Amino acid sequence: MPTIPAMNIQVLATDKLFDTGLSAVLDTFATANQLAQAERMPVTPFRVEVVSVRKRIHTANGLRVPVTAVHARAPDVVLVPGLGVSTPEGVANALQSTDVQNTIALLHERAQSGACVASACSGAFLLASTGLLCGQRATTAWWLSPLFRERFPDVVLDESRMVVSSGRFITAGAAMAHLDLALSLVRRSSAELAALTARYMLADARASQSAYVLPQHLARSDPLVDRFERWARERLTSGVQGFSLKDAARATGTSERTLARRLRTVLDKTPLSYFQDLRVERAIELLRSGNDSVDQIAARVGYADGTTLRALLRRKLGRGVRELRSLELADAA
Numbered sequence: 514m515p516t517i518p519a520m521n522i523q524v525l526a527t528d529k530l531f532d533t534g535l536s537a538v539l540d541t542f543a544t545a546n547q548l549a550q551a552e553r554m555p556v557t558p559f560r561v562e563v564v565s566v567r568k569r570i571h572t573a574n575g576l577r578v579p580v581t582a583v584h585a586r587a588p589d590v591v592l593v594p595g596l597g598v599s600t601p602e603g604v605a606n607a608l609q610s611t612d613v614q615n616t617i618a619l620l621h622e623r624a625q626s627g628a629c630v631a632s633a634c635s636g637a638f639l640l641a642s643t644g645l646l647c648g649q650r651a652t653t654a655w656w657l658s659p660l661f662r663e664r665f666p667d668v669v670l671d672e673s674r675m676v677v678s679s680g681r682f683i684t685a686g687a688a689m690a691h692l693d694l695a696l697s698l699v700r701r702s703s704a705e706l707a708a709l710t711a712r713y714m715l716a717d718a719r720a721s722q723s724a725y726v727l728p729q730h731l732a733r734s735d736p737l738v739d740r741f742e743r744w745a746r747e748r749l750t751s752g753v754q755g756f757s758l759k760d761a762a763r764a765t766g767t768s769e770r771t772l773a774r775r776l777r778t779v780l781d782k783t784p785l786s787y788f789q790d791l792r793v794e795r796a797i798e799l800l801r802s803g804n805d806s807v808d809q810i811a812a813r814v815g816y817a818d819g820t821t822l823r824a825l826l827r828r829k830l831g832r833g834v835r836e837l838r839s840l841e842l843a844d845a846a
Contacts, residue, residue: 534594541695573597595634654687
């Protein structure tokens with residue numbers, strides 16, 4: 514059996530980067546290398562080095578990270594972990610730093626040399642800042658999606674996906690999606706090795722972060738959206754059936770057109786779509802916190818029967834009722 518060629522990977526680290534993101538990436542490739550050797554798989558070890566435009570960097574929690582100076586040799590893959598910030602304002606401020614600006618320039622240079630460029634969480638902002646994602650599909654942390662759309666309107670963003678591959682670019686969602694990103698790169702060398710690595714690291718196959726994209730407007734609060742959400746949650750709690758844009762506009766003190774326009778601007782959603790998101794959130798909460806039947810839960814979130822709720826959950830999350838309940842049991846264990 515022929516040996517699969519090596520993959521040279523440069524992890525491009527910025528100062529005060531996300532601790533878990535960096536360690537998840539490095540641990541995934543290290544585990545893959547160990548397993549490939551132990552199982553005598555025909556996979557050449559991944560060659561991974563951490564590089565930076567700075568001589569010294571620390572993680573967001575103050576741990577010093579040994580780095581290699583940037584050199585002329587171009588890697589097969591350059592990977593950007595997330596920044597160690599937890600708010601949209603923090604991301605916006607970090608993007609203005611000299612350190613990050615120099616990193617963005619290096620990313621552009623590496624991409625122009627033919628490298629595959631990968632990023633996770635807020636790292637997608639660095640990749641998008643190169644201009645190379647224009648017209649490409651991408652994802653980022655769900656709570657950063659409004660800011661991302663505002664800054665990069667030419668990128669086709671799908672924040673519900675865990676990993677998105679588009680041309681030579683790969684982006685991943687929030688926090689632990691760093692692990693999914695690294696596994697996707699291992700999979701490019703060997704699907705068998707990626708599956709084995711995932712099992713050893715207890716990582717399940719997660720194609721979506723949809724269950725966590727609720728509510729998105731927390732990343733960018735807006736008074737009218739806040740009023741709409743309060744009205745929607747009260748309606749769902751009371752079990753009133755159906756959705757009425759007219760009632761929503763009256764309750765929030767605005768016109769139907771203004772409400773729709775504001776929801777589109779802030780969340781890139783229609784009022785009905787966001788109402789459905791909140792309905793899904795409430796249904797998941799009820800599924801995981803009690804033993805009510807699906808029909809009973811459907812009635813509590815404003816549906817006449819469980820069939821409609823099942824279809825909504827499957828469409829929004831890609832998972833059925835039984836799977837959602839089993840995930841909760843697994844989490845509790």
